[in-house]
Amino acid sequence: MWRLLQFPLCPFSRKVRFTLAVKGLTVELVPALPWEKSPELLALNPAGQTPVLELDGLAIADSAAICDYFEETVTRTPLSVAATASTLCPAKILMPRFLKDFSSSVEISSSSSGTMRGNISTMVTSTP
Secondary structure (H helix, E strand, C coil): CCEEEECCCCHHHHHHHHHHHHHCCCCEEEECCHHHCCHHHHHHCCCCCCCEEEECCEEEECHHHHHHHHHHHCCCCCCCCCCCHHHHHHHHHHHHHHHHHHHHCEEEEECCCCCEEEEECCCCCCCC
């Protein structure tokens, strides 16, 4: 069974979990705290970032690579209506910017007891 090393508040991990849910795939969710740089996480992704998908020694790091892998290998519920280079280019340009902006809106703080909590800062939304 696929294992997804992920951090629940990480927008990149959320993107992968969403893709898996839409495609109807089941994976084992393994909590990983990227700032702790656990030996298991570093063995699968030397950058120590989440998410990382792992199965039998094959590791795929980076949310875009993981989502692309499942889009190309799982034909049910395609996420791209017209998957051509010219139609996907605008989305591939905008997605990293969205994820970067969204990621910066999530703050992580730890208490002295070692428990973690996430705080979503106020996000600016535009009204039509």
